[in-house]
Amino acid sequence: xxxxxxxxxxxxxxxxxxxxxxxxxxxxxxxxxxxxxxxxxxxxxxxxxxxxxxxxxxxxxxxxxxxxxxxxxxxxxxxxxxxxxxxxxxxxxxxxxxxxxxxxxxxxxxxxxxxxxxxxxxxxxxxxxxxxxxxxxxxxxxxxxxxxxxxxxxxxxxxxxxxxxxxxxxxxxxxxxxxxxxxxxxxxxxxxxxxxxxxxxxxxxxxxxxxxxxxxxxxxxxxxxxxxxxxxxxxxxxxxxxxxxxxxxxxxxxxxxxxxxxxxxxxxxxxxxxxxxxxxxxxxxxxxxxxxxxxxxxxxxxxxxxxxxxxxxxxxxxxxxxxxxxxxxxxxxx
Numbered sequence: 001x002x003x004x005x006x007x008x009x010x011x012x013x014x015x016x017x018x019x020x021x022x023x024x025x026x027x028x029x030x031x032x033x034x035x036x037x038x039x040x041x042x043x044x045x046x047x048x049x050x051x052x053x054x055x056x057x058x059x060x061x062x063x064x065x066x067x068x069x070x071x072x073x074x075x076x077x078x079x080x081x082x083x084x085x086x087x088x089x090x091x092x093x094x095x096x097x098x099x100x101x102x103x104x105x106x107x108x109x110x111x112x113x114x115x116x117x118x119x120x121x122x123x124x125x126x127x128x129x130x131x132x133x134x135x136x137x138x139x140x141x142x143x144x145x146x147x148x149x150x151x152x153x154x155x156x157x158x159x160x161x162x163x164x165x166x167x168x169x170x171x172x173x174x175x176x177x178x179x180x181x182x183x184x185x186x187x188x189x190x191x192x193x194x195x196x197x198x199x200x201x202x203x204x205x206x207x208x209x210x211x212x213x214x215x216x217x218x219x220x221x222x223x224x225x226x227x228x229x230x231x232x233x234x235x236x237x238x239x240x241x242x243x244x245x246x247x248x249x250x251x252x253x254x255x256x257x258x259x260x261x262x263x264x265x266x267x268x269x270x271x272x273x274x275x276x277x278x279x280x281x282x283x284x285x286x287x288x289x290x291x292x293x294x295x296x297x298x299x300x301x302x303x304x305x306x307x308x309x310x311x312x313x314x315x316x317x318x319x320x321x322x323x324x325x326x327x328x329x330x331x332x333x334x
Contacts, residue, residue, distance in 0.1 A: 046140055098137045157193060190220050197216060242287055
């Protein structure tokens with residue numbers, strides 16, 4: 001049973017959601033827009049979901065033949081398609097998503113209560129009223145649902161450390177796998193969980209930590225392996241998404257070359273697009289079938305100076321891993 005504070009967090013979360021949703025809806029409609037198009041990616045997920053519902057394909061193509069997509073993992077598309085199939089309205093689907101992800105502050109509260117009771121309520125309230133989270137929860141984007149799945153995985157993992165039941169451990173792995181299917185950026189977090197298992201069970205006690213690590217890893221792998229097999233059969237790659245290789249070439253390597261050589265960005269982007277044929281077929285330009293081309297282009301720009309690139313990446317890119325909201329002011333001040 002939930003305690004009074006926990007009910008308070010849920011109630012406040014729902015109140016904040018309704019206020020935020022109807023305010024955002026009124027603002028977007030006043031400017032002649034729709035909530036489903038608040039961001040470019042939001043409109044993309046609408047297309048993915050509609051293609052899945054209407055044509056039973058996972059594709060970003062607007063017309064047949066539908067080229068199979070390998071940029072995004074399918075979790076959020078399936079989730080968005082389910083919301084729309086229930087509501088038959090994208091605005092209502094976004095509202096329903098916002099209501100569902102209101103559990104996130106409660107999960108923060110429960111996690112912090114396991115770690116330090118002095119900060120549980122403060123942490124939940126900070127998270128509850130975080131404007132970044134409120135806005136992204138009301139967009140057709142992966143951020144909020146993936147965060148809920150990640151928090152659920154962490155909370156279930158903490159329950160395992162207390163109850164020592166393999167079901168909690170397996171559940172944590174499954175939830176992390178689901179989070180990865182929503183947003184592949186979480187795909188390497190299993191390493192952190194395995195390290196914690198080893199430390200918690202003590203390294204020398206290998207008869208304990210090896211089975212525990214195996215349960216978590218197998219549970220996680222079972223969720224992501226079908227998509228990996230699909231990509232291997234379709235594109236010849238076991239990778240979950242093309243976003244890593246594409247971003248490495250299109251974002252990081254190009255920006256590094258621009259700072260190092262002062263070659264105009266427009267010129268660098270033209271060279272990249274010419275190499276991968278983006279002008280001929282934009283839908284296929286971000287695909288696992290282009291991974292070798294992404295790598296070749298990035299290596300050409302880095303030109304053997306991997307130490308210099310590493311230093312640049314450390315200063316220019318790593319801070320944005322914490323929050324992409326840092327990017328705009330950083331660009332503003334150069």
